Amino acid sequence: MSRARLKRRPVDIAPVFAALGDRVRLSLLSRLKDGKPQSIVQLAEGFELTRQGVSKHLRVLEQVGVVTSERVGRESQFLLDPSRIHDARSYLDRVSEQWDDALMRLKMHVER
Amino acid sequence: MSRARLKRRPVDIAPVFAALGDRVRLSLLSRLKDGKPQSIVQLAEGFELTRQGVSKHLRVLEQVGVVTSERVGRESQFLLDPSRIHDARSYLDRVSEQWDDALMRLKMHVER
DNA sequence: TCGAATAGCAACCGGGAGGTTGCGTAATGG
């Protein structure tokens, strides 16, 4: 069970967080997490934004790999890709974990 | 002990992700996750930034509640607060979870 | 076939983010 577990440097994960740091983009993700691919106009309805505005946001999400798009016919179908989200989650996991470990050690008076 | 478990709307968690979406700030968090409070000059060394630059980043992190600061003597001690990080993590958890559920339902042909 | 739908591209704009410099102030310690 050699889990290679290759380490991702923080410099790589920052853009993912940046992409998630916008309420419009989070809402778009929320609309995509049901697994159904949707077009831009579908994703745009309900927002007080132009189609191009939504399109820009989708391209930001796509650039960091959180969503993927495929041109089918005259419309672009967008789909969520959870792998980067999983990366971000496990990064936060590691931070919390190390924090907990540090607290534990402090409480046990193991250091200093 | 009625744990109200009040639900955080996505609109609230976006600023946390935005604060995490910067490599400098992620590095600062990485320096703070050992549980030891550190001053600004301590946190600033190693960066190719001014002290004020680092100070601005720290204030961004503090504003969203990821770190806390306390003035002790002539220096400000910064400490990590993992609660917001935990919030962000569980938000991503929910996204992944709903994605997995949706995939499962699709695979079982329960819908469509 | 031809109008409507869907989307991409480019230009433009205002505001805020990231960063610096300069200065003032409180605490430290020799």
Added chain:
DNA sequence: CCATTACGCAACCTCCCGGTTGCTATTCGA
């Protein structure tokens, strides 16, 4: 006591982000 340290505040600058408008290209469908 006084130079030094650590910090905050404010002004300033540049650049990118979020958003719009206008135009063009492609595809659908009646």
